[in-house]
Structures are given as C-alpha cells and as structure tokens.
Amino acid sequence: MILVTGGAGFIGGNFILDWLSESGAEGIVNLDKLTYAGNLATLDSLKNDSRHIFVHGDIGDQELVTQLLRDHQPRAIINFAAESHVDRSILGPAEFVQTNVLGTFNLLECAKQYWSNLDSAAKERFRFHHVSTDEVYGSLSATDPAFTEEHPYEPNSPYSASKAGSDHLVRAWFHTYGLPVVTTNCSNNYGPYHFPEKLIPLVILNALNNKPLPIYGDGQQVRDWLYVGDHCSAIREVLAKGRLGETYNIGGWNEKANLDVVKTICSILDELKPRDDGKSYVEQITFVKDRPGHDRRYAIDASKVERELGWRPAETFDTGIRKTVQWYLSNSKWIDGVLSGSYRDWLQKQYT
Known part of the structure; x- marks a missing residue:
C-alpha cells in the first residue's frame, strides 16, 4: 500500500491511473x-477497484493523516498535494502558503512519527517522495544553461516561493531526522485530465468554443514541456531506485515558446477538427497584458535521472501534444463536467 496525496488533481490522478x-x-x-481543481471524475474507472x-481530507489535518498511516501502514508517501496555479497565487497567496508550506510540514511530521515506530525492515523500505516544480529555480535568459539540481533557488512568484519552502522542509527532515526522502522537480506537465486554467487545455477548449486564445505579453516565454505519462514513469523510477536525500530534475527535453x-495546437486542430468557416484557429490568438513577475524561461537538465536511474521521456513534444489534443476531442463528458461545474456534485452528495 502507498499513500498518495493530491490524487484527484491532474498529475496525481494520472499517476494513480498509471500505477x-x-x-x-x-x-x-x-x-x-478536493479543491476546485480536484476532480474525481478523472478516477471514474476505479469506482469498483478495491485497490x-x-x-x-487535508494534508494539514494531523489527526486524519496520523490515522491513515496507522490504519493502512503504507510503505511510501507520494506528495502531489499543492496549490499550483501562478495566477491564483498572485491574487491570493495565503492559501498557497497554507497548503504548500504548512501542509507539507504537517505531512512530514506525521510521516516522521510513523516511520520512527516501524520495525527495522519496514523503516528500510519506507520512502517519502515529494513532488515539486522547476519554478523554484527562478528564470533563465535565452543563453543560460538549463537548471540542474545544483542551481540556486530563486523563486519569483508566491506559488514558486511556497514550493521552494516545502522543498527546504523536506531536505531538512532528511538531514536533521533521517527521514528517507526523495524530491523531484518537474517541468511544465501537459496531457489528459488537465484542469482548463493552464495554457494547453485552455487553448484547446477556447479554440473549440470559438473564444480568444489569450497569450501573455509577446508569447516568447519559454518552458520545457513534459508529457504527464512520462512524469508518472519517472516518479516510479525515483521511488524505486532514487538515492535517499537526493533531488532529481524531471524534464521532457522540449523547450518551446x-x-x-x-500555434502547434491550432495546426493540429485545423487538421483534426477544422473550423466551420474554413479559417485557421490561429486567427483566434489574442495578446493580453503580461502577468506580474512572469519568468522568461525555464529549462530542465534531466541528465542526472537518466545517468543514475536510466529514465528518459518516451514522448517528444510533437507526439505528446497530438495525443493530448486527441484526448480532449474524444472526452467531451469529462470536459463538460468541468466546464459546467457538475464534477463537484460528488462532493455535495457525499458530504452535504
């Protein structure tokens, strides 16, 4: 048994399905x-799966987390739980500090207490895997080398600052208490079941609904793009073989403005779902005012995880983005549930 936190979110949900x-x-x-981005519809296929x-519940609930650890005796904790949208962190940073920093602190404290009471064999097997982001490293210029695990932390948004804080706590619990931890810092994920506030799903759905495709500033902000299925496979490898106390950068080797x-999404949609008027979806592109503190470039050097664990992404950006667009074209029920808000009905039925 393993304990996954944030397993109804985008990456966590994909990980559970993959696992x-x-x-x-x-x-x-x-x-x-189950905040706004937590969607149990992602896990519909597991309704009758006893596994x-x-x-x-909340990772900040000490009593609940302690009970779950005691009752289920997991051999690992994988912490996906986080507030993760930069724009939302600018408007309301308190929730990001609460979940990403204080929530991780509580999870670490509960894990430490649980781990310290295990027998020697179970102690040896136990892992605390903390899932983080490349945004903790700050911004790069066009000519800077990509982020390695030794790059200094220079977070520029409330979101990235809160994730940096959580990373430091995880490191400290390893060096101070010996808790067997590993940390992964990933680049921008994309793929199925992505909540449509992030760039790729937002563009796909806006395009299909004849809405503007908003681009911050000049659109030349560069990110390394990682297909979520590749991220899941990397987490499995790090959990199984990663060295204790180490950080591994997980990237897709796909830097794109x-x-x-x-434009790539528009081109695929032009092919798979042409507009009724015969025009290209690129005509819907609209440039909007840049957001405050918008990092110019992220780039991940994922050499360490390849060198030590033999992991490398299976998808190129071209193959991954095509799979993603095709998924959104084929899963209207999930999309309609998100856009209408009906995906939250489960929570109301269960807890009202």
Missing part, C-alpha cells in the same frame, strides 16, 4: 482535499 494499470500493482490510499481507497505551443 493501478499495472497488473498486481499495490493499492493506493488517495487523500485529497483504490479515496479519503476526502508559449506562442509556438499555441
């Missing part, structure tokens, strides 16, 4: 607060 798709996979306890136990990403 349980393997024959004989260990069971998962899925602890999720998936969903628990509605935002404008180029949007």
Whole structure:
C-alpha cells in the first residue's frame, strides 16, 4: 500500500491511473482535499477497484493523516498535494502558503512519527517522495544553461516561493531526522485530465468554443514541456531506485515558446477538427497584458535521472501534444463536467 496525496488533481490522478494499470500493482490510499481543481471524475474507472481507497481530507489535518498511516501502514508517501496555479497565487497567496508550506510540514511530521515506530525492515523500505516544480529555480535568459539540481533557488512568484519552502522542509527532515526522502522537480506537465486554467487545455477548449486564445505579453516565454505519462514513469523510477536525500530534475527535453505551443495546437486542430468557416484557429490568438513577475524561461537538465536511474521521456513534444489534443476531442463528458461545474456534485452528495 502507498499513500498518495493530491490524487484527484491532474498529475496525481494520472499517476494513480498509471500505477493501478499495472497488473498486481499495490493499492493506493488517495487523500485529497478536493479543491476546485480536484476532480474525481478523472478516477471514474476505479469506482469498483478495491485497490483504490479515496479519503476526502487535508494534508494539514494531523489527526486524519496520523490515522491513515496507522490504519493502512503504507510503505511510501507520494506528495502531489499543492496549490499550483501562478495566477491564483498572485491574487491570493495565503492559501498557497497554507497548503504548500504548512501542509507539507504537517505531512512530514506525521510521516516522521510513523516511520520512527516501524520495525527495522519496514523503516528500510519506507520512502517519502515529494513532488515539486522547476519554478523554484527562478528564470533563465535565452543563453543560460538549463537548471540542474545544483542551481540556486530563486523563486519569483508566491506559488514558486511556497514550493521552494516545502522543498527546504523536506531536505531538512532528511538531514536533521533521517527521514528517507526523495524530491523531484518537474517541468511544465501537459496531457489528459488537465484542469482548463493552464495554457494547453485552455487553448484547446477556447479554440473549440470559438473564444480568444489569450497569450501573455509577446508569447516568447519559454518552458520545457513534459508529457504527464512520462512524469508518472519517472516518479516510479525515483521511488524505486532514487538515492535517499537526493533531488532529481524531471524534464521532457522540449523547450518551446508559449506562442509556438499555441500555434502547434491550432495546426493540429485545423487538421483534426477544422473550423466551420474554413479559417485557421490561429486567427483566434489574442495578446493580453503580461502577468506580474512572469519568468522568461525555464529549462530542465534531466541528465542526472537518466545517468543514475536510466529514465528518459518516451514522448517528444510533437507526439505528446497530438495525443493530448486527441484526448480532449474524444472526452467531451469529462470536459463538460468541468466546464459546467457538475464534477463537484460528488462532493455535495457525499458530504452535504
């Protein structure tokens, strides 16, 4: 059994589906607060799967986390739980500090207490895997080398600052208390089940609904893009073989400017779902005022995880983005539930 936090979110949900798709996979306890981006519809296929136990709750709830650890005796904790949208962190940073910093602190404290009471064999097996972001490293110029694990932390948004704080706590609990931790810092994920406030799903759905495709500033902000399925496979490798106390950067080796990403999506949609008027979706592109503190470039050097663990992404950006667009074209039920808000009905039915 493993405990996954934030397992109804984008990356966490994909990880659970990926993990349980393997024959004989260990069971998962899925602890999720079900904030606006938590969507149990992502996990519909697991409704009758006894290997998936969903628990509605907060990683900041010490009593609940302690009970789950005591009752289920997981051999690992994988912490996906986080507030993650930069724009929202600018408007309301308090929630990001609460979840990303204080929530991680509570999870670490509960894990330390649980781990310290295990027998020697179980102690040896136990892992605390903290999932973080490349945004903690700050911004790069066009000619700077990509982020390595030794790059200094220089967060520029409330979101990235809160994630940097959580990373430092995880490191400290390893060096001070010996808690067996590993940390992964990933680049921008994309793929199925992505909540449509992030660039790629927003552009796909806006295009299909004849809405503007908003581009911040000049659209030349560069990101390294990582297909979520590749991220899931990397987490499995790090959990299984990563060295304790180490950080591993997980990237897709796919640096793209935002404008180029949007144009690529438009080109695929032009092919797979042409506009009724015969024009290209690129005509819907609209440039909007840049957001405050917008980092110019992120780039991940994922050499360490390849060198030490033999992991490398299977998808190129071209193959991954095509799969992503095709998924959104083929999964209107999930999309309609998100856009209408009906995906939250489950919570109301269960807890009202």
